Amino acid sequence: MVIWVRLENMKCPSCPNEGTYTWMCAEDGNPTYVNELGVIECQGSAHTGPVINWRWNCGSSKHNGQFLPGDYESFGYAISQAVQLSGKAESQWLSSLILAIGKQYGR
Template sequence: MPTRYVLKIPCPISGCSGQSKLSQWVCARDNGTMYVDEDGYLSCYSNNHRAKIIYWRFDCGERGSGSKHNYERYQSADLEGFSHAMAIGLPHLKEAGAVWVTKLIQSVENQFVNGDY
């Protein structure tokens, strides 16, 4: 089983005004903490909802002018947005280590670039 850590990243939606605020994410289905693992999967606390990052949709709560979330609450991240979010969030995940982080980055790239659905 992959090692998972609490997902602490800013909004991964490109152009969202929430891209500057580090957030701890909550699963909308069970209201539990979200986790990320090195295989590029997100899961809820109970692990009942686990899927590749490309299948998750995000709502950062930003509804103001200039936010990409003005009209559609949940949106899918793209590689640019998720890479930006990881670049901000991963330094706060010191316990994961370089090998774990490298595998996560490669897994996310495979999902977005190579169409690893």
């Protein structure tokens, strides 16, 4: 059984912005979640896909209004910090997620 963790208190994976955010789906405004298989989806499963295909926009001027991809290291760091702070997932879950996104990025 996969475990879904809400993307909250997470830094932007596509720019070095210092803030943390609760990420919402740009298409429908629903909360977004990630599982240990490296899949992100919005509440209701209307929009889903692998981490590598997801795009981010925290509102920083570095985005110039665009949704940008995150790289392996930035996403891994952002999600590990968010999960540790929230206490919503165990280290084994996080390890599985990091391995899954590593495969997506060819690592």
